[in-house]
Amino acid sequence: MTEPPPAPSHDLHIVLVEPEIAANTGAIGRTCVAVGATLWLVRPLGFHIDDRSVKRAGLDYWEHLRYHVVDELDEVIRRLGPDRLWWFSTKAARIYTEAPFRPGDALVFGSESRGLPRKWIDGDPERALRIPMRPEARSLNLANAAAVGLYEAFRRIGG
Template sequence: MLNIVLHEPEIPANTGNIGRTCVATNTRLHLIEPLGFKLNEKALKRAGMDYWPSLDVTTYIDFQDFLEKNPGVKIYMATTKAPKVYTEAKYEPDCYIMFGKESAGIPEEILVKNKENCVRIPMVGDIRSLNLANSVSIILYEALRQNQFNGMNMEGHLHRLNWDETMK
């Protein structure tokens, strides 16, 4: 099971959308405080829709608390400051992928200690960053792809029609 870590997220709608993505992919969500919202906030629940009760989510007082409760885990860190592109990493089935807060990213003190596991999403020009929920989706789905989308539905079905009938 993959793990998404949000370091001090600030926007409830982003975290709600990420929670929904985690439920859809059987991924655990880890939230490192301080949060820029309360977990019972309407915007969080609205974005997470009715999936939020199914979410495997854990909160931590700070990054040190996270490390103490998850000793020895492999953490990839998504940052615009990384020299390596996210597709160059080899994501283990139980790895952790960490993202920083919307306004500032992951603190540089943490990045420096984890340089070999920092990854970036390529962008054009001077764009500061992508939306947090979009960034999580991009990298999470690459990790899932590398792990053959283990346990996920790989085929969809029409409700009223047959795919072959639509081709006539």
């Protein structure tokens, strides 16, 4: 499968670090198509990219998705710049609506079972964001969290 060309610098990006569930990735891909965002998948993946459930969740949108599969997050950082990444985590202190999103920014999410490494959140707390929720809810589904963050960033940049 040939990957679409890289996104223009004004677009937003979603980065999934070691995603485990194909249906979540498919749903996130569909959301990316809806706002013109590029999806980055950082290996290892918990599924094959051509998995039927990825395609089913993305339905007929997958062919319109700009995406890249990379071996390490450093490749994303090299391509987009470290100052363009926003780390989403339930452990972050800053609320996602406080972030000054700009065109070309990337929203980074960890795997469904582990999230992002704590060192990334603690290493740059100003760029670490959380979606507020009641204490009874440990976290949101990855596809839901990505949609919440992406649509806020899209709204902020004038989408």
